[in-house]
Amino acid sequence: MKRLTGLLLLAVILLILPFLFPDNYYVTVVGVTALLHAVLAVSLNLLMGYAGQISLGHAAFFGIGAYTSAILTTRYGWDPWAAIMAGLALTGLVSFLVSRPILRLKGHYLAMATLGLGIIINIILVQGEQLTGGPDGLGGIPTLSLFGWAIDTDLRWYWAMGATMLGVVWLALNIIDSRSGRALRALHGSEVAAEMMGINTTAAKTGVFVLAALIASLAGALFCHQQSFISPDSFSFFFSIELVTMVVLGGMASTYGAVFGALILTFLPELLVVFEDFEVMIFGAILMLMMIFLPQGLFVGLQSFALRWLSRRRAAALHTAGD
Amino acid sequence: MFDQILQFLLTGITVGATYALVALGFAIIYNASDVVNFAQGEFVMMGAMSAIAMSAGDGLPIFLSLPLAVLVTIGVGILLQRFAIAPARGASVVTTIIITIGASIFLRGVALLLWGKSIFALPHFSGEQPIHIGKATLLPQNLWVMGGAALLVLGVHWFFNHTTHGKAILACSCNRTAAQLVGINVGMMMLIAYGLSAFLGAMAGILVTPITFTSYDAGVMLGLKGFSAAILGGFGNPMGAVAGGILLGLIESLAAGLISSGYKDAIGFIILLLVLFFRPSGLFGKATAERV
Numbered sequence: 001m002k003r004l005t006g007l008l009l010l011a012v013i014l015l016i017l018p019f020l021f022p023d024n025y026y027v028t029v030v031g032v033t034a035l036l037h038a039v040l041a042v043s044l045n046l047l048m049g050y051a052g053q054i055s056l057g058h059a060a061f062f063g064i065g066a067y068t069s070a071i072l073t074t075r076y077g078w079d080p081w082a083a084i085m086a087g088l089a090l091t092g093l094v095s096f097l098v099s100r101p102i103l104r105l106k107g108h109y110l111a112m113a114t115l116g117l118g119i120i121i122n123i124i125l126v127q128g129e130q131l132t133g134g135p136d137g138l139g140g141i142p143t144l145s146l147f148g149w150a151i152d153t154d155l156r157w158y159w160a161m162g163a164t165m166l167g168v169v170w171l172a173l174n175i176i177d178s179r180s181g182r183a184l185r186a187l188h189g190s191e192v193a194a195e196m197m198g199i200n201t202t203a204a205k206t207g208v209f210v211l212a213a214l215i216a217s218l219a220g221a222l223f224c225h226q227q228s229f230i231s232p233d234s235f236s237f238f239f240s241i242e243l244v245t246m247v248v249l250g251g252m253a254s255t256y257g258a259v260f261g262a263l264i265l266t267f268l269p270e271l272l273v274v275f276e277d278f279e280v281m282i283f284g285a286i287l288m289l290m291m292i293f294l295p296q297g298l299f300v301g302l303q304s305f306a307l308r309w310l311s312r313r314r315a316a317a318l319h320t321a322g323d
Numbered sequence: 324m325f326d327q328i329l330q331f332l333l334t335g336i337t338v339g340a341t342y343a344l345v346a347l348g349f350a351i352i353y354n355a356s357d358v359v360n361f362a363q364g365e366f367v368m369m370g371a372m373s374a375i376a377m378s379a380g381d382g383l384p385i386f387l388s389l390p391l392a393v394l395v396t397i398g399v400g401i402l403l404q405r406f407a408i409a410p411a412r413g414a415s416v417v418t419t420i421i422i423t424i425g426a427s428i429f430l431r432g433v434a435l436l437l438w439g440k441s442i443f444a445l446p447h448f449s450g451e452q453p454i455h456i457g458k459a460t461l462l463p464q465n466l467w468v469m470g471g472a473a474l475l476v477l478g479v480h481w482f483f484n485h486t487t488h489g490k491a492i493l494a495c496s497c498n499r500t501a502a503q504l505v506g507i508n509v510g511m512m513m514l515i516a517y518g519l520s521a522f523l524g525a526m527a528g529i530l531v532t533p534i535t536f537t538s539y540d541a542g543v544m545l546g547l548k549g550f551s552a553a554i555l556g557g558f559g560n561p562m563g564a565v566a567g568g569i570l571l572g573l574i575e576s577l578a579a580g581l582i583s584s585g586y587k588d589a590i591g592f593i594i595l596l597l598v599l600f601f602r603p604s605g606l607f608g609k610a611t612a613e614r615v
Binding site: 111112117119123124126237241244248249282283288291 | 359417418420421422424426427428430431547551554586588599603605
């Protein structure tokens, strides 16, 4: 029950925001993007934060989900839901096939291999013009409807994306506290030790890799139907890096940290727009400073700071009471 | 057909020589401090851009602006070590990766602010009269790139094997504490390693910019290619990095010429992945066993 309090709090905040700020650009437009990023960051955090497998190519699976759904609905007239399922199936297949050889690699070699995978997929999206529309992108993607309820306004997308995000967070929290979650954390600590305890590390790593890819693919499908237009830029190497940054910024191995990191990294550029030409520079500087001074991540860092402060106050209170 | 292949090989070696210098920079910094420096490509851009800026209009003559640009870039490298890497000592691999990514975004931001989004070029060092080799042609600048890179690589090799400072840096990479105990100034050695790495980047930028041009974001792709080359050769092995760079340049050039120019980068990465699948620690990397 305790682990669901955070989730409940998150749900309440999501629920009241649109009523506090109706038709607010930062809630229903940037907010939807932030929720989407949160879904992606939570999925990447399962792989990176808990299993300790770095991936610099997560945008590839986001892209496969988005493009499969977009191509099947616009070029072949598929029903969006069937197209999303097809996207998930394709992502599952691709991620499963690459997971074995890729996850054998460690450290910087793993980083390089995932980065390469991401770039290869992106190049295919740019070059496969007959199918993907090439660098100009692909437009006219139909929106989704759920039981006859068309998700066709910003606010409705906010609800849809919010529900998805809560679902994914719930899933992540449950996995982490399950047997397989403990297996993942064990292999993060030491793969050899985990194997000694009877954990099938290959299966555990493959499983979490495929799961993270599937969640990203689902996010991609939602993204393409929400935007109705996609281009390869949204699935580039830079976006993969941004996702990693969200996870690390929030605090590795903390699901709420990943959500927090996604929110910050989505809103920060919006706020930095006022600095115009200085925007890029300031963004880079903030990134560096945060990592130098709070290497364990903002969320985790602030959390432990708050806990320390609380306990010190309690100690002080006890002290005065003792006097 | 043979002439065509020869042409691809010549182009490939030129491109590969640039990759090799960037990869060497990656390897040096990684050896010295266990950091993958994603701002390595920005050194290349900084070197070229500041040279261009200093000699623009009625500015300095080129023989002054080039060395000054190299000094500026070395300064950037030292500042990066001192103010971004050193304070974060002991942070995890991913954290340092993000710090260097932050640094690369920062440097790109500075370049964007100073020079805008335009594309710039440096003049060729010794004319643009093509040299014919069979039916293949070569610009004098290609020779500058190859020769310059070869000299720099030899210089780095000599530095690490025959000078006290070079050996001291190697000692730091083997065991930092032990190095400190025998009286090596570890902090100083780190600064030298980053300075050297920035120096190589700036030289690569200056040598190749007459052919390839540069812009504020030119460092991104070069950085990625350099990292790929370093991994291909076996990370942390400087001469492996050089070999990886040349090899990657050749692969890309042949792929562009014989298969498809649009997919050349993809083919480069696919071959890299295949190499990693069969040799998980690169072509010339030592296989490592996990210590339990």
